[in-house]
Amino acid sequence: MSDVFAELVGQDEAVETLRRAAAAADGMLAGASAGTGMTHAWIFTGPPGSGRSVAARAFAAALQCVRGIGCGECAGCHTTLAGTHADVRFVVPEGLSISVNEMRALVLRAASAPSGGRWQVLVISDADRLTEAAGNALLKAIEEPPPRTVFLLCTPSTHPDDISVTIRSRCRLVPLRQAPAEAVAAMLVERDGIAPEVANWAAAAAQGHVSRARQLARDPEARKRREAVLAVPRRLTGVGACFDAASALIEAAEAEAEASVVETDAAERAALQTALGAGGTGRGAAGAIRGAAGQIKDLERRQKSRATRAQRDALDRALVDLAGFYRDVLTASLGAPVAPVHTDTAAQATAAAGKWSPEATLRRLEAVLDCRTAIDTNVKPRIAVEAMMLALWRG
Incomplete structure (x- = not known):
């Protein structure tokens, strides 16, 4: 890796902004003024897969870099990128929201001085999941930050539904864009050793989502799940078929989510039981286990919330493919001079364009996007998907 920003694909303007800020931050530690390059709170916005969290992590590494440039070689860069730096805290919500208790602990951490690094850096992924109370707790810290603390927030947009207006007004914005498919494909070839034809296909199918493109290029199971999703339009031959397709889509998302969290859940439960004295034979060991029911129940609650989030994320990926x-x-109906997203189903798309009017196709596309919105606003996934399938069938 040449530097910490190497993983940020197709974001030249954002990278230049962050490099200047890191240089200004380095000067501040030497006694210079911040100028216009550096501030204590940042918001990274952009569509899924644009690299919001990647940009925040890279910037955090640049701030901890002993050379002040994000060299990618020093201990500050390496430990930050690995997530083990003592002065960089990553808050990644496992459930549907970030609670006020989590944020209060974060604010308390923000009040301390760096223990060994150059800055105390707090990275909040998916800041749009902050509850109102958690947002208020964060706002207080951003309004009166300690001198060596930097807040990095990641959110899809600056819309009030994603981040409060007051928090937005106190942060510097770094907008990211959907990475061009050509740039994503080049990265897969150069850094992952993917064959060019596979890389080009995966980059187009992932619609600029870097990690999704990498997954499609590497994982046969991910490709099978995508193929099953793209077969949905052909399966919608009646009302019964709509409900069958909805059930299949939900069950596939549940299975994918369960597979993604099963190892983590088992490790967490084993670690908690060991900490509570499981397997112990000494006096009071059995009593300690019996008295730990509350902690076990709390772990189960958190794991259930994480599984729900994983299921919704898996379902959303399927809906993006369907859209x-x-x-x-x-685009085939209108004769638009643009490349297809799914090159392997281009023939089916052309055939469908010959049967459906552009208006009917647009209604179907809107039905998929409405389903995503409904699930995001906590409508039961099964209800939202069944309604979508019926809309897709009716046109």
Whole structure:
């Protein structure tokens, strides 16, 4: 890796902004003024897969870099990128929201001086999941920050539904864009050793989502799940078929989510039981286990919330793939001079364009996007998906 920003694909303007800020921050430690390059609170926005968290992590590494440039070689860079730096805290919500208790602990951490690094850096992934109370707790810290603390927030947009207006007004904005498919494909070839034809296909199918492109290029199971999703339009032959397709989509998301969290759940439960004295034979060991029911129940609650989040994330990936198909149908109907998202289903998209009017295709595309919005606002996934399937069938 040449520097800490190497993983940030197709974001030249954002990288330049962050490099200047890191240089200004280095000067501040030497006694210079911040100028216009550095501030204590930042918001990274952009569509899924644009690299919001990647940018925040890279910037955190640049701030801890002993050379002040994000060299990617020093201990500050390495430990930050690995997530083990003592003065960099990453808050990644496992459930549907970030609670006020989590944020209060974060604010308490922000009040301390760096223990060995150059800055105390607090990175909040998916800051749009802050509860109102958690947002208020964060706002107080941002309004009166300690001199060596930097807040990095990641959120899809600056819309009030994603981040409060007051928090936004106190942060510097770094907008990221959807990475061009060509840039994503080049990265897969150069850094991951993916064959060029596979890289080009995966980059287009992932619609600029870097990690999704990497997954499609490497994981046969991910490709099978995508193929099953893209077969949905052909399966919608009646009301019964709509409900069957909805059940299949939900069950596939549940299975994918369960597979993604099962090892973590088992390790957490084993670690908690060991900490509570499981397997012990000394006096009071059995009593300690019996008295730990509350801690076990709390762990189960957190794991259930994480599983729900994982299921919704898996379902959203499927809906994005489905939206891409209807987008391809629409562009084929209109004769738009753009490349298809799903090159392997281009023939089906062209055939569908010959049967559906552009208006009917647009209604289908809107049905998929409405389903994503409904799930994001906590409508039961099964209800939202069943309604979508019926809308797709009716056109």
